[in-house]
Amino acid sequence: MGSTERIRQVALRVAKWVRAGHRMVVVPSAMSGETNRLLALAQELSPQALTPAYYRELDMLAATGEQVSSALLAIALQALGLQSVSYAGWQVPIRTDSAYTKARIESIDDARLRADLDAGKVVIVTGFQGLDEGGNVTTLGRGGSDTSAVAVAAAMKADECLIYTDVDGVYTTDPRVVPEARRLHTLSFEEMLEMASLGSKVLQIRSVEFAGKYKVRLRVLSSFTPWDIDIDEEANSGTLITFEEDHTMEQAIVSGIAFNRDESKISVLGVPDKPGIAYQILGPVADANVEVDMIIQNISKEGKADFSFTVHRNDHPKTMELLRNQVVPKLGAMDVIGDTKICKVSIVGIGMRSHAGVARKMFQALSEEGINIQMISTSEIKTSVVLDEKYLELAVRALHKAFGLEAEPA
Amino acid sequence: MGSTERIRQVALRVAKWVRAGHRMVVVPSAMSGETNRLLALAQELSPQALTPAYYRELDMLAATGEQVSSALLAIALQALGLQSVSYAGWQVPIRTDSAYTKARIESIDDARLRADLDAGKVVIVTGFQGLDEGGNVTTLGRGGSDTSAVAVAAAMKADECLIYTDVDGVYTTDPRVVPEARRLHTLSFEEMLEMASLGSKVLQIRSVEFAGKYKVRLRVLSSFTPWDIDIDEEANSGTLITFEEDHTMEQAIVSGIAFNRDESKISVLGVPDKPGIAYQILGPVADANVEVDMIIQNISKEGKADFSFTVHRNDHPKTMELLRNQVVPKLGAMDVIGDTKICKVSIVGIGMRSHAGVARKMFQALSEEGINIQMISTSEIKTSVVLDEKYLELAVRALHKAFGLEAEPA
Numbered sequence: 093m094g095s096t097e098r099i100r101q102v103a104l105r106v107a108k109w110v111r112a113g114h115r116m117v118v119v120p121s122a123m124s125g126e127t128n129r130l131l132a133l134a135q136e137l138s139p140q141a142l143t144p145a146y147y148r149e150l151d152m153l154a155a156t157g158e159q160v161s162s163a164l165l166a167i168a169l170q171a172l173g174l175q176s177v178s179y180a181g182w183q184v185p186i187r188t189d190s191a192y193t194k195a196r197i198e199s200i201d202d203a204r205l206r207a208d209l210d211a212g213k214v215v216i217v218t219g220f221q222g223l224d225e226g227g228n229v230t231t232l233g234r235g236g237s238d239t240s241a242v243a244v245a246a247a248m249k250a251d252e253c254l255i256y257t258d259v260d261g262v263y264t265t266d267p268r269v270v271p272e273a274r275r276l277h278t279l280s281f282e283e284m285l286e287m288a289s290l291g292s293k294v295l296q297i298r299s300v301e302f303a304g305k306y307k308v309r310l311r312v313l314s315s316f317t318p319w320d321i322d323i324d325e326e327a328n329s330g331t332l333i334t335f336e337e338d339h340t341m342e343q344a345i346v347s348g349i350a351f352n353r354d355e356s357k358i359s360v361l362g363v364p365d366k367p368g369i370a371y372q373i374l375g376p377v378a379d380a381n382v383e384v385d386m387i388i389q390n391i392s393k394e395g396k397a398d399f400s401f402t403v404h405r406n407d408h409p410k411t412m413e414l415l416r417n418q419v420v421p422k423l424g425a426m427d428v429i430g431d432t433k434i435c436k437v438s439i440v441g442i443g444m445r446s447h448a449g450v451a452r453k454m455f456q457a458l459s460e461e462g463i464n465i466q467m468i469s470t471s472e473i474k475t476s477v478v479l480d481e482k483y484l485e486l487a488v489r490a491l492h493k494a495f496g497l498e499a500e501p502a
Numbered sequence: 503m504g505s506t507e508r509i510r511q512v513a514l515r516v517a518k519w520v521r522a523g524h525r526m527v528v529v530p531s532a533m534s535g536e537t538n539r540l541l542a543l544a545q546e547l548s549p550q551a552l553t554p555a556y557y558r559e560l561d562m563l564a565a566t567g568e569q570v571s572s573a574l575l576a577i578a579l580q581a582l583g584l585q586s587v588s589y590a591g592w593q594v595p596i597r598t599d600s601a602y603t604k605a606r607i608e609s610i611d612d613a614r615l616r617a618d619l620d621a622g623k624v625v626i627v628t629g630f631q632g633l634d635e636g637g638n639v640t641t642l643g644r645g646g647s648d649t650s651a652v653a654v655a656a657a658m659k660a661d662e663c664l665i666y667t668d669v670d671g672v673y674t675t676d677p678r679v680v681p682e683a684r685r686l687h688t689l690s691f692e693e694m695l696e697m698a699s700l701g702s703k704v705l706q707i708r709s710v711e712f713a714g715k716y717k718v719r720l721r722v723l724s725s726f727t728p729w730d731i732d733i734d735e736e737a738n739s740g741t742l743i744t745f746e747e748d749h750t751m752e753q754a755i756v757s758g759i760a761f762n763r764d765e766s767k768i769s770v771l772g773v774p775d776k777p778g779i780a781y782q783i784l785g786p787v788a789d790a791n792v793e794v795d796m797i798i799q800n801i802s803k804e805g806k807a808d809f810s811f812t813v814h815r816n817d818h819p820k821t822m823e824l825l826r827n828q829v830v831p832k833l834g835a836m837d838v839i840g841d842t843k844i845c846k847v848s849i850v851g852i853g854m855r856s857h858a859g860v861a862r863k864m865f866q867a868l869s870e871e872g873i874n875i876q877m878i879s880t881s882e883i884k885t886s887v888v889l890d891e892k893y894l895e896l897a898v899r900a901l902h903k904a905f906g907l908e909a910e911p912a
Contacts, residue, residue, distance in 0.1 A: 096546040133574055136506040138581035146580055152588055153573035156566035163563035164543055170556055171548035178562055183637055227593055
């Protein structure tokens with residue numbers, strides 16, 4: 093299907109909601125491939141620039157992709173006989189900080205949008221973009237249109253924010269790894285936040301954070317559902333991310349299994365075991381703008397400790413070099429070793445709060461498959477383990493089965 | 503050449519001017535074919551909409567084309583080591599009326615641009631677009647970037663406004679018709695205005711009007727000149743459109759020959775010759791939004807007059823129908839006849855003001871070629887004739903020769 097046909101389908105879907113009596117604000121993303129096309133043009137002209145002035149122009153450039161789809165959607169809605177008007181981020185305005193290419197929304201003025209809704213119009217708000225204090229265009233980073241949508245829903249106090257994505261909801265785990273994976277009808281906001289940060293790519297994590305802060309009811313559903321399915325069916329499709337924990341929630345202890353291959357493990361061996369080790373190792377790492385995820389420190393022997401942590405795989409070479417050249421000599425550590433062939437697998441479930449023995453069951457399931465656990469990290473509603481990368485699929489399948497995720501909870 | 507390569511060439515040219523000590527504001531147009539691509543998308547979604555709400559969205563859409571090239575040019579300049587910043591029309595702001603798709607510039611705030619120039623930056627102002635009183639994006643119509651450039655030059659009180667086009671200046675006539683046509687080094691503003699309105703497509707007529715109103719020195723030059731030619735050579739290339747009539751001007755009586763095939767002739771025959779005929783015929787035509795160009799009324803015989811005028815060829819069928827059905831019966835005229843196979847040929851020259859016999863020489867030249875003149879219209883600095891379309895090339899060549907335009911004036 094051509095790209096305008098896609099926009100026409102969206103317009104038909106919006107019209108269905110409007111004709112059922114809903115007042116709609118729509119936040120379209122750019123047409124498929126458009127953002128990449130624009131950024132490639134910039135890349136051709138200036139492959140290596142990293143200045144604020146460059147990022148400012150990159151945002152001016154990238155913001156046009158969404159403006160095109162907003163205007164086209166307004167036109168498509170008008171062609172269906174609806175009144176519609178589109179606004180760029182600066183017209184609303186959606187105010188952000190000045191962090192070009194990854195700006196954060198600070199406020200949204202809903203006056204203009206509300207007046208248009210009152211006048212019977214379908215309002216299109218251009219996603220992914222905003223306006224900083226200096227009057228410059230900013231963009232919100234990959235998946236930023238989701239965040240725009242949630243932020244607009246929060247500002248408008250919308251009943252629900254429907255996020256149409258390329259999947260039909262949030263699954264117990266990735267169906268490409270576990271064919272028995274099951275779509276979740278509801279998921280708590282905290283679980284969604286963990287799933288998003290642990291590697292589930294359904295929503296930009298910032299959009300989930302925003303939903304949490306402003307208590308926006310989010311529904312993740314599929315943009316590939318035919319526009320003309322029954323509206324009640326559509327209204328109950330996908331996955332609802334909710335704040336009402338205790339009643340409508342499925343009563344599973346573990347709701348989902350998240351995983352990723354993005355990290356690498358680094359161990360500093362034989363560090364003299366005295367106060368301040370963590371700071372002396374991780375201080376320089378943080379100074380180099382490397383984010384550290386899991387951290388483990390074990391006493392080894394003879395007053396020496398081993399210290400391990402994970403970083404994003406892209407940061408692996410830089411971090412290794414930093415440790416070898418600066419940290420190890422200074423600390424008097426024995427060695428530093430790195431392993432990029434790891435994965436992280438996590439079980440997530442709000443039921444873990446009130447159920448003992450969940451982690452034990454996880455370790456047992458992995459043990460029965462002969463999978464060695466390299467690192468463990470826990471929080472209130474998730475347990476993560478680091479494994480050899482080759483065990484990823486096996487581990488996820490074993491855990492999915494052990495926690496009975498293929499079946500609807502009772 | 504790819505489109506980013508073209509932008510890089512523009513950046514190199516701008517950098518040359520900047521390094522020679524000039525403070526530059528640059529107004530880029532959209533990348534080749536981009537505006538048409540965007541408008542075609544709108545057309546696919548809504549082929550027939552003609553509402554203000556539709557035109558508003560069309561402007562939101564079309565304005566993105568120039569925003570892309572502005573941001574890319576800023577990036578290209580930064581890659582050359584220059585400081586540069588781009589502004590959309592609304593950021594300057596360039597204020598316009600609300601006539602979507604053909605808005606007129608009302609004011610330009612130069613504060614931000616001036617501060618950036620003072621800070622040593624090359625300022626990119628996005629052409630073709632503005633902001634109306636209601637905070638909506640507007641566009642200025644085809645060729646609108648020229649008008650933006652002239653308006654910015656006026657606001658900034660620039661020394662000169664360089665318009666880089668796909669031709670290397672203004673010619674005595676179209677070189678495709680007369681191979682001996684000669685580039686004019688200078689041309690008065692009034693002559694340029696006549697040339698533009700008579701069919702020379704070098705500049706949007708509104709940009710010339712704007713230059714006249716604010717006395718902006720315009721130079722029309724070629725964007726295909728290699729960027730690295732000597733800067734003094736470039737500074738004197740093309741055609742300078744000036745207000746200094748009496749000294750630097752070339753002393754030709756006729757400066758150029760303009761022509762077009764856009765018009766058609768309509769004659770209402772046998773109209774009772776009494777006061778108010780013109781109004782009764784042209785009133786309904788104007789009410790139908792048809793613009794009339796040349797008008798002639800002759801007494802014929804027995805108290806009946808013939809009344810002829812020209813309209814744009816696109817308006818021909820509509821106008822004929824209107825006259826046949828409404829005007830002719832009401833007036834008691836004999837008939838109405840139309841002719842779409844005409845052309846208009848004009849001689850333009852500020853020297854005509856002070857030289858008698860110019861029109862006579864024109865008529866003589868046409869007569870010697872056996873070309874019949876159908877209508878004549880004169881103004882202070884131009885004489886236009888309407889001819890059978892088949893004589894167009896012959897007439898233009900004969901006039902070019904008769905007025906000695908192939909040779910530089912003494």
